[in-house]
Every structure is written in C-alpha cells, then in structure tokens.
Amino acid sequence: SQKIEQNSEALNIQEGKTATLTCNYTNYSPAYLQWYRQDPGRGPVFLLLIRENEKEKRKERLKVTFDTTLKQSLFHITASQPADSATYLCAPHRNGGSQGNLIFGKGTKLSVKP
Amino acid sequence: NAGVTQTPKFRVLKTGQSMTLLCAQDMNHEYMYWYRQDPGMGLRLIHYSVGEGTTAKGEVPDGYNVSRLKKQNFLLGLESAAPSQTSVYFCASSRSGSPLGGTEAFFGQGTRLTVV
Numbered sequence: 294s295q296k297i298e299q300n301s302e303a304l305n306i307q308e309g310k311t312a313t314l315t316c317n318y319t320n321y322s323p324a325y326l327q328w329y330r331q332d333p334g335r336g337p338v339f340l341l342l343i344r345e346n347e348k349e350k351r352k353e354r355l356k357v358t359f360d361t362t363l364k365q366s367l368f369h370i371t372a373s374q375p376a377d378s379a380t381y382l383c384a385p386h387r388n389g390g391s392q393g394n395l396i397f398g399k400g401t402k403l404s405v406k407p
Numbered sequence: 408n409a410g411v412t413q414t415p416k417f418r419v420l421k422t423g424q425s426m427t428l429l430c431a432q433d434m435n436h437e438y439m440y441w442y443r444q445d446p447g448m449g450l451r452l453i454h455y456s457v458g459e460g461t462t463a464k465g466e467v468p469d470g471y472n473v474s475r476l477k478k479q480n481f482l483l484g485l486e487s488a489a490p491s492q493t494s495v496y497f498c499a500s501s502r503s504g505s506p507l508g509g510t511e512a513f514f515g516q517g518t519r520l521t522v523v
Binding site: 325327329334335336337338339342382384386394395396397398399400 | 411438440442447448449450452455463465466497499501504510511512513514515516517
C-alpha cells in the first residue's frame with residue numbers, strides 16, 4: 294500500500310542552525326510534493342511545491358529537494374529562528390484514481406531554542 | 408478575503424446525535440476536502456470533491472457523509488455521532504489537483520468536535 298513517512302516526530306535545534314526534515318514515500322511515484330506548516334490550533338499553511346522534474350526549490354530561508362530515486366524529499370530551514378517552531382507536513386501527490394486524493398504525512402514538530 | 412470558513416468552531420454532541428459541519432470558500436476553487444486531526448495520527452482525509460456535484464471517499468470515510476450541491480460549499484455530516492469521532496475537523500480547498508499548478512490547499516480554522 295502507498296505510505297508516507299516523516300521519520301522524526303520531533304526535532305529540536307538551536308537558533309541559527311539549519312533544520313532538516315525528511316519525508317519518505319513508498320509504493321508510488323508522485324508527480325509533485327507539497328510542504329505545509331501548521332501552528333497549534335490553526336489549519337496548515339502551504340509553503341512550497343516541488344515537481345518530479347525539479348531537484349530543488351528555494352523560497353527565502355526554505356529549501357526543498359526531491360529525489361525520485363530515493364523516494365524522498367528533504368525540507369531545510371536555514372538560519373532557523375524560534376518563530377520557525379511549528380509542525381511541518383509533507384504531502385506527496387498520490388496518483389492513481391482522482392487527483393483530489395491529497396494525503397499528508399503525520400508531520401514533524403520542530404522546536405527552535407534561542 | 409474570507410478564504411475558507413468553517414461553521415461552527417466548537418460543538419459538543421451526545422452519542423447518537425447528528426450534525427452537519429459547513430465549509431464555505433470564496434475563491435472559486437474546484438477541489439474541496441474534509442480532514443480530521445487526532446493526536447499522533449496526523450491529518451487524515453475523510454472525503455473530498457473535485458467539483459460541484461461530485462464527492463469521493465478518502466482514507467477514513469466511515470461514519471461520515473458529504474455533499475457538494477454548490478461549488479462554494481462542502482458539507483460534512485455525522486448521522487449518528489460516536490465518541491470515536493471526537494476530533495478537530497479541517498476543511499480545505501484548492502484550485503485544482505493537477506501538477507501543472509493550482510494544487511496549493513487553503514485550510515479553514517478548524518472545528519473542534521467533542522462527542523460525549
């Protein structure tokens with residue numbers, strides 16, 4: 294069956310360091326993958342989308358990579374700040390059937406300590 | 408710009424009662440989604456719709472029904488609520504599901520439902 298794994302439930306880092314979050318998927322080949330941020334008590338907010346033919350995407354301090362051979366996406370936050378503390382969710386596009394099948398990983402809770 | 412609005416924000420139900428959660432979007436999006444979020448389980452897709460008049464099952468559809476009679480509204484119904492349906496429910500919408508663009512999903516603020 295198709296699976297999405299974000300292999301760290303929680304990640305604690307020091308302010309100024311680079312945070313790296315991992316999203317692995319099995320048994321399918323997504324055409325694209327999205328990353329979202331969720332703060333406590335709020336709905337997720339879209340951050341970045343990367344397509345299968347793109348190796349890397351950047352937006353300010355954020356960088357996403359997509360390795361279709363490893364079936365993995367890495368999400369980096371450089372020069373991290375306490376305000377980056379949140380849960381980050383990945384959503385590889387689940388192909389087959391309707392394109393509306395938007396499924397998320399369980400998320401990684403990032404804590405950035407001052 | 409309202410975006411995605413969920414009604415109500417909080418609700419307490421007794422076991423066996425029924426209720427409808429309303430999701431409204433003002434962005435003319437084709438796709439709409441209902442999720443539930445539970446501690447340790449992440450966001451799980453209940454049902455979704457790829458256009459007015461269409462609905463489809465997601466990961467955890469049992470015990471829920473949906474309707475999309477108008478493009479801007481997506482209703483989630485619980486016919487006979489159970490304590491296992493205690494959760495936070497999120498609605499979302501997106502312009503499309505195509506890798507060509509428009510897949511960014513916009514979420515509502517959530518509905519906290521408790522079934523006692």
